[in-house]
Amino acid sequence: MFNLVKQWFWYDWLVLLFRICFSTSFMVTMCYLSEDFTIPFWIAFVWGVLSFSVPWFCLQLHYKYYLIAEILLSGGLCLYLAALFPESYVTFLPITFMIASNSAQKSYRWSAPITVILIPIMLSRLSQQMDAVSMILNIGLVYTLGFAFHLLVVNHKQSGIIKDQNAVLEQYISQVERMTLLEERDRLSKDLHDTVGHSYTSIIMGLETLRSEVNTPDGEQKIDALLKLTRNGLDDVRRYLHHVGSSQDSLTLIQSLQKLVDDFQTFSKVKIRLRTFGEAYTVSKQAQMTLYRCLQESITNAVRHGRASEIVISLHYEEKLIRLDVQDNGLGAADLTAGFGLNALKERASNLQGRVYFYSKPGEGTLVTCSLPRLEEIREETVRILLVDDQPYIRDSLRIILEKEPDFEIIGLAKNGEHAVSFCEQDQPHVVLMDLNMPGMDGAETTKIIKQKWPGVRVLILTTFQEADMAVEALQNGADGYLLKSTEPQELFEGIRLVHRGVKMITPAITNVLIDHYEMQPASEAQTEQINEYGLTPRELEILECLSKGMRYKSIAAKLYLSDGTVRNYASTIYAKLGVRNREEAVEKAFGTTE
Known part of the structure; x- marks a missing residue:
């Protein structure tokens, strides 16, 4: 009363x-x-x-x-x-x-x-x-x-x-x-x-x-x-x-939510309380943006549609997830239907493997819950890398690029094969990033010596050449991977990490050259017809097949050793070539006639 x-x-x-x-x-x-x-x-x-x-x-x-x-x-x-x-x-x-x-x-x-x-x-x-x-x-x-x-x-x-x-x-x-x-x-x-x-x-x-x-x-x-x-x-x-980058919002999650609450209260007569539970930890920008949007949409709907006069916000820092609860004392509804804003919010949370729930009852207000898994940055073991290349600026450029990764440590720069072997004798690296064409002892011979003396050292070939004979020689000498210098940096980072874990990493371009060189079985007629009809490359068909299985971009990236952004770019290109707007339409158009 x-x-x-x-x-x-x-x-x-x-x-x-x-x-x-x-x-x-x-x-x-x-x-x-x-x-x-x-x-x-x-x-x-x-x-x-x-x-x-x-x-x-x-x-x-x-x-x-x-x-x-x-x-x-x-x-x-x-x-x-x-x-x-x-x-x-x-x-x-x-x-x-x-x-x-x-x-x-x-x-x-x-x-x-x-x-x-x-x-x-x-x-x-x-x-x-x-x-x-x-x-x-x-x-x-x-x-x-x-x-x-x-x-x-x-x-x-x-x-x-x-x-x-x-x-x-x-x-x-x-x-x-x-x-x-x-x-x-x-x-x-x-x-x-x-x-x-x-x-x-x-x-x-x-x-x-x-x-x-x-x-x-x-x-x-x-x-x-x-x-x-x-x-x-x-x-x-x-x-x-x-x-x-300097103009980006550097506030923490709690600070950004509190600022939103303060700004909202200056424009409305609604009383809003923000409470936090648990020990605060750092969340990703995507998660922070999703929680911010959830709070923004929830309090706006509470005032616009629910006529709420009081809103209680609870932010829970839990061990395995972070949860945002927004409870208002508005009118409520027996059958709450999600509009465009709430559907977009659900999609945002789903992209982060999170969930958004709504509960509303006439006379009891509305409760909106957004929960996201705690995706902490996994601190991998520091990978000690030796760079071997006869071009000084290439060595310096690679060092600058690789040092930006927190789990990479550049322990040395070698200008030829003899210098690389000497470095390995003094301080064995985890991964040797090896050029092939060098004066004196080339990369293939250096790889053979390193693998014979120190089998635990991983050697990843990084070269501008993609001739099959050179690739075969390097792999026969024990190379653990083969990449081109034109490889995107993110793929190079992942390639180094995979080789360090013991995975053989060969760039698809080299794989195609090897296949053509040894005249392996050509692609199936159905796949050739699809390539001719829509102009899809083998890599695009491979990604399209993964999309047809319901795999997410991150899963596809991990399977094909690509970055998440690269897979998204491939998907956009596939949709454009097929003239469709989403995954379902792409799969139906590409495989509908063959399934």
């Missing part, structure tokens, strides 16, 4: 004051007119107390309960008084005003006939002070005034609701714009880092490999000029990435 009173507006207090004044004057008049306190007096007195209190309490529950109680108790009291004091029929006029002012929705269809017609006819017969028509007109006029006051109150409430909703929507739009901008800047920063930045590095490494093939002074000068231009471009990209 106290919570309801706290939500009253000025007109609610005005109606209560009017009711108190009317009831007080009624009691005083009764005491003044009664010469002695007879039984009829006490009946009217008790009846008056009930007619004041009972309808008012019923009004706090539901307006229909109030109308029934007011008509029966207050209307009956007026009829009783009219039988005792004929002039007391005027006491029904204030009651008529209150009945009309609380006839919400379509209740006036039955409250008006009873109040304006039935009761006045009965009063005219009991009091005999005024004919029924005149009494109906007078009471009807008061009922009209009361209903006009009701419309004024409704209009004021609707204006307040619209104003609050507009404020909430403006705040929501502002938050959406801000978060969308942050997401886009983060995506752009990553794309530039993974594409343009690494492309410049690959170009620089490629230009360095051409030095041995250019024997003229003009050629050397042109390569130096191209290298200078490329390095300047790479520096510009790095500066831009730093500028973009």
Whole structure:
């Protein structure tokens, strides 16, 4: 009851004051007119107390309960008084005003006939002070005034609701714009880092490999000029990435949620409490963004649709998951249907192997729960790497790229095979990143010596050459993997980790060369037809087959030794070639005719 009173507006207090004044004057008049306190007096007195209190309490529950109680108790009291004091029929006029002012929705269809017609006819017969028509007109006029006051109150409430909703929507739009901008800047920063930045590095490494093939002074000068231009471009990209990254929101999860709550409360009259349970730990940006969106969508819906006045937010840091609960005291719904925002939220959580649940019941508000698994960064064993290449800038470029990975440690840079063997004698590395074409002892021979002396050392060939004979020789000499220098950095990182774990890693480009070299069995006719029809490459068909099995991008990336972003790019290319929009349409179009 106290919570309801706290939500009253000025007109609610005005109606209560009017009711108190009317009831007080009624009691005083009764005491003044009664010469002695007879039984009829006490009946009217008790009846008056009930007619004041009972309808008012019923009004706090539901307006229909109030109308029934007011008509029966207050209307009956007026009829009783009219039988005792004929002039007391005027006491029904204030009651008529209150009945009309609380006839919400379509209740006036039955409250008006009873109040304006039935009761006045009965009063005219009991009091005999005024004919029924005149009494109906007078009471009807008061009922009209009361209903006009009701419309004024409704209009004021609707204006307040619209104003609050507009404020909430403006705040929501502002938050959406801000978060969308942050997401886009983060995506752009990553794309530039993974594409343009690494492309410049690959170009620089490629230009360095051409030095041995250019024997003229003009050629050397042109390569130096191209290298200078490329390095300047790479520096510009790095500066831009730093500028973009510096504007990212560096707040922790709790701080970002608290800021959202504070901003929301400044635009609305809703009381919001944020509580945390458990020891806080670091979560990924994707998880933080998902929880932020969940809270944003939940509190907005609670105010817009649930008309909530209080929201309790609980953030639980658990051992295996992190959970966000948003409970409001709004209207609730028996059948809560998820709109676009909630469906998008479910998809976000699903991409992180999380879940979003909704519970709502009329009169009990709505509970939204978003739970995400605790995806801690797995700190792998530090991989000690030896870089072997006769080109200094390639060694330096590889060192710069690899040192960005927290689990990689560059223990040395060797310029030829003899230098590499000497390094292995002093401090055996976990993985040797070996170039093939080097003066003196080449990569294949160096690999053979290292594997004979130190079988536990993994050797990963990294070269610009993809001739089958060189690849076969290196693999026969014990190489644990074979990659090209044109390999994307993320694939190079994963290749080093896989080789360190004992997995044989051979780039698909080399595999295709070996297959062609040894004239292995060609692809099936059905696959050839699909390639000819849609223009899909073997790698794209391989990814499409994984998609048809319901595998996620991360699972496909792990199976094919690719990065998550590379698989997503492949999927986008496949959808574009097939002219479809999603996984299901792609599988149906590509395999529907063959299944």
